[in-house]
Amino acid sequence: MNTYRYTFVAACPANGEQIVYSLALQHKDKVLVEHIKIACALHRQGYQEDIAADLHARFGGALTLRAMHHGVEIETVLAAQQTQGAE
Numbered sequence: 001m002n003t004y005r006y007t008f009v010a011a012c013p014a015n016g017e018q019i020v021y022s023l024a025l026q027h028k029d030k031v032l033v034e035h036i037k038i039a040c041a042l043h044r045q046g047y048q049e050d051i052a053a054d055l056h057a058r059f060g061g062a063l064t065l066r067a068m069h070h071g072v073e074i075e076t077v078l079a080a081q082q083t084q085g086a087e
Contacts, residue, residue, distance in 0.1 A: 002027050006036050011045035012069065019067050021051070026080070027061035035059075052076040 004025040009018050023040065025031065039058050043051045052065040056078040065076045 002030065004031055004033070004036055006040060008037075008040040008043070010043045010051065013045050013047060016045075017070070019048070019069060021048070022066045023055065024064040025055070025059055025061055026063075027059065028080075031059055031061075048074050048076055052078055 004023075004027070006023045006025075008021050008023070010021060011017065012019050021040075023036075025036065036059075039055055043054070048065060048067055048069065052063060055065070056063045060081065062080045063076075063078045067074055
């Protein structure tokens with residue numbers, strides 16, 4: 001299992017405040033660092049739950065996205081999807 005950690009910034013769509021996100025991506029396969037950076041850079045603004053869902057759809061694996069939003073800490077966790085027939 002590989003764990004990739006990356007920090008990036010995106011604007012809050014509600015008020016434009018810059019939010020610092022901490023991403024942790026766990027994956028059984030190799031994920032290119034450049035792909036992680038590009039995928040995160042595509043999110044110049046957005047809600048955390050939507051950003052996490054998009055990154056999870058792109059990469060799969062197990063994803064955790066954390067950030068402090070106006071004094072409220074949010075942690076979004078999306079688990080690795082099981083393949084059919086897996087035991």
